[in-house]
Amino acid sequence: MSIIGIIGSGNIGSVLARLAVDAGYDVVIANSRGPESLAGLVEELGPRARAATTAEAAAAGDLVVVTIPLGRVPELPAQSLDGKVVIDTCNYYPERDGDIAVLDSHELTTSEFVQRHFAGARVVKAFNNIFAQNLGELQRPAGAPDRATLTIAGDDEAAERVVTEFIEAIGYDVFDTGPLAESWRFQRDQPAYAGVYTESGDPAEPRRRTPDELRARLDQADRSIR
Ligand SMILES: NC(=O)c1ccc[n+]([C@@H]2O[C@H](COP(=O)([O-])OP(=O)(O)OC[C@H]3O[C@@H](n4cnc5c(N)ncnc54)[C@H](OP(=O)(O)O)[C@@H]3O)[C@@H](O)[C@H]2O)c1
Structure with missing residues (x-):
């Protein structure tokens, strides 16, 4: 596993690119405006990083991170990630993403x-x-x-192992919460949302949570919240 494709170069995409390069991965990063707009970022990231189109980042990555506004995911060609292990970082903000009926109804x-x-x-x-x-x-x-410790969820054990290896390599432990169907338990505004990885959410006071503490937060989740 050596090339990380990153689709989205904003807050999360640019930080993940830095962590991946620091851990020795090669990075191919893309955004909506095209590779030219990423010249400054890839220069900062150094020779392990290059800018690309979204199609190139999707094709190049052994592991591909999709880190864009959730409402814009359908703009990406559905088959562009066939066969890939994909990390989804996206959260649902209707005020940004528009109303998505299958999310509002909790169907998905x-x-x-x-x-x-x-x-x-x-x-x-x-x-x-x-x-x-x-x-x-x-x-x-x-x-x-x-x-x-960061939480993950997934339906494919082999894919979860790939993602776990990546997350451990960039500097975090991993807690597997179970399948995607249950991952609402750490969606936006649930007790296991922001702050779960440290005691206070304050980066000045990082403290590793135990699996029991994480489980308790996940168990406190309330599906009616969002
Ligand atoms: N910010 C956080 O702390 C945080 C934490 C956890 C999860 N998240 C979630 O992770 C996702 C990314 O968040 P962010 O804060 O990094 O977002 P952001 O700073 O707004 O960056 C979004 C990125 O997505 C790109 N993009 C948008 N539409 C695209 C498309 N169709 N094709 C390719 N690239 C596209 C944008 O490209 P351009 O730059 O060219 O516009 C931009 O680089 C969101 O779903 C967010 O809710 C955010």
């Missing part, structure tokens, strides 16, 4: 919505419940007492 979780669009990919939910700034500051070497 947000990651099932992404999985349904990319039917030929294997989607793993990750990074949706950590602030971008925290993501770029709380990474720690394996075994550090204050290394934070």
Whole structure:
């Protein structure tokens, strides 16, 4: 696993690109405006990173991160990620994304919505419940007492292993919460949303949560919240 494709170069995409490069991965990153607009970012990231179109980032990545506004996911060609392991970081903000009926009715979780669009990919939910700034500051070497733990969800064990290896390599432990259908438990505004990875959510006070604490937060989730 050496090339990470990143679709979306905003708050989360740019931080993940930095963490991936620092961990020794090659990065191919794309946004909606085209590779020229990413010249400054890839220069900062150094020789392991290059800018590309979304199609190129999708094709190049052994692992592909989709980190764009959820409402814009359907703009990406559905078959462009066939056969890929895909990390979905997206959250649902109707005021930004527009109303999405299958989410409002709870027919699908947000990651099932992404999985349904990319039917030929294997989607793993990750990074949706950590602030971008925290993501770029709380990474720690394996075994550090204050290394934070991030939640994932997925329906394909092999894909989850690939994603776990990546997350561990960039500086975090991983807690597997179960299938995508249950991943509403750490969607927006649930107890296991922002702040779950540290005691207070304050990057000045990082503290690794135990699996029991994470489980308790997931168990407190209330489907009616969103
Ligand atoms: N910000 C956070 O702390 C945070 C934390 C966890 C999860 N999230 C979620 O993760 C996702 C990304 O958040 P963000 O804060 O990084 O967003 P952001 O800063 O607004 O960046 C969004 C990126 O998506 C790109 N984009 C939009 N439509 C696209 C398309 N059709 N094709 C290719 N690229 C497209 C944009 O390209 P241009 O730059 O060319 O417009 C931009 O680079 C969202 O769903 C968000 O809810 C955010």
